[in-house]
Amino acid sequence: MKVKDLTMEELKDYINEVAEEKLVELLGDPDWGLELKDEVKERLKQSLGGSKYMTRAVSLKKIMEQVPPDEIKEAVINEYKRRLIRYKIIDEMMKKKYKMSFSEFEARNLVKEKSFSWDIESDAMEWEHAIEGIRYIEEKLRNLETE
Numbered sequence: 001m002k003v004k005d006l007t008m009e010e011l012k013d014y015i016n017e018v019a020e021e022k023l024v025e026l027l028g029d030p031d032w033g034l035e036l037k038d039e040v041k042e043r044l045k046q047s048l049g050g051s052k053y054m055t056r057a058v059s060l061k062k063i064m065e066q067v068p069p070d071e072i073k074e075a076v077i078n079e080y081k082r083r084l085i086r087y088k089i090i091d092e093m094m095k096k097k098y099k100m101s102f103s104e105f106e107a108r109n110l111v112k113e114k115s116f117s118w119d120i121e122s123d124a125m126e127w128e129h130a131i132e133g134i135r136y137i138e139e140k141l142r143n144l145e146t147e
Contacts, residue, residue: 077144084137090130094123102131 006014064072091102098105105127114120 073144077141080137080141084134087130087133090126091134094127102127
């Protein structure tokens, strides 16, 4: 963003935002430590009661009451296995595309070698995510299977 490209209104908003951030940084949150009035607490409870997050929490609680723990564990393991397959497919596709492993890709610093092109950088991020996903999920599966 360049200042010269901003409208006067956008510039004012930006200055106000930066000033507010700096004041909060220097002075702290002015509402810190204050108690909420009962009416505000009640409005918050009503607001959160209908939220999708509260609904999910209630739904999860109901599921846990109705579904045996071993079935939940099996569902989680199956989901992890599904993700693991997806990550391994990405890893294999990238190995074929670049004719090397991810560690070789990183060691060669191919992103820099190819002048930080978006395609290479995007592949690098996706590939790294897949490699980390494989590591993470294999660890989770080992932990679940030893329980």
